[in-house]
Amino acid sequence: MSEVDWLSHLLQIITVSGQLEVRCAYGAPWRIAWGRAAANEIPYHVIVKGRAVLEDPESKTVRELVSGDIVLLPHGAPHVLHDGSGQTPIRTHESVGSAGWMLSENDSQGEQLDLLCGRFFVAPPHDRLIRSYLPTNLVARATDDHVEEGIGSASNQLAGLVGLMRMESAGDRAGGRAILNALSSALFTLVLRAASQSGKAPEGLLALAGHPRLAPAMAAMFANPARPWKLPELADLCGMSRATFMRQFQDKLGRSALDFVTDLRMSLAANELRKLAISTEAVAETVGYQSVSAFRHVFAERMGMTPGEWRQLARKGE
DSSP states (O other): OOTTOHHHHHHHHSOEEEEEEEEEEEESSOEEEEOOOOTTEEEEEEEEESEEEEEETTTTEEEEEETTEEEEOTTOOOEEEEOSSOSOOOOEEEEEOTTSOEEEEEOOOSSEEEEEEEEEEEOTTTHHHHHHHSOSSEEEEOOOOHHHHOTTSHHHHHHHHHHHHHHHHHSOOTTHHHHHHHHHHHHHHHHHHHHHHHSOOOSSHHHHHTOTTTHHHHHHHHHOTTSOOOHHHHHHHTTOOHHHHHHHHHHHHSSOHHHHHHHHHHHHHHHHHTOTTSOHHHHHHHTTOSOHHHHHHHHHHHHSSOHHHHHHHHHHHO
16 A cells, blocks of 8 residues: 555545445435434435435535535435425335335436435444544535546546446346445545545545645655654645644644544554453554553543543444
8 A cells, every 4th residue: 555545544444334225216306305314324325317406404505416426424414305396296105125225216207316325334433533524515426538537537437336336226136235335335435535636625634635735744644643743744745834834734624733643543542442452551552652641641532431431332332
């Protein structure tokens, strides 16, 4: 793995699995509402064909989605998808396929929608890392346009992946559920890759990854979070003065560089604490702390529980 491959480093720390749950085949008018997702769940929607309007009442955002758009809601916000007409939606009827996902349809001949809906599951306690550093909603586009973007672009790869998901969800073949869940997990990574390459992320991890000057510091911290990083050293990696680096990093991420590396360390520590054979002292040293009491204090402050309490909780969960 290259040192600059921040996304692989992130997904070594955080385990994310995916699950397709509903395929919607609707004619307008239609409307679907979702409540708040559980702490470790990220809802996703793929517009395979047609158009949809996404409304997030909490952030008061309204966004029009078109064929090829993939939306993730990393903060699990309640949201509504509808056809935009404002008319009373046609009643739907549901059936469950043998692969475990549901087909939801209506009998309208209006403008047609083909929509895939599912969830990503983030292993605790890493949902806090996702919510701290990813936006409330995130849209990536799958475009099968080899001329404009190049055949290897993230949006072309997304188009291929969505095509596979559509084929698998249209049939009832052996292994369909396992394949759809594996494709869902890959979808998470590809959406993050596409969003970080688009240059449209206003803030957070994806804005940092897409910033050519700041990305080297972020990648270095991901590659070696236990290293005792100093601000002048990180600024040098970016070819900036210390003051400029601090200001721009804070501006893009919404957190300081030292805040960020501390969060990475605590997430790594949470993973290490699952291993019963490793002492808390050894875990503290592994993630860059010489003092076990300093480590315990920071872990409790960031995670809302002591290392010992987290260890007990993780053992019960397993």
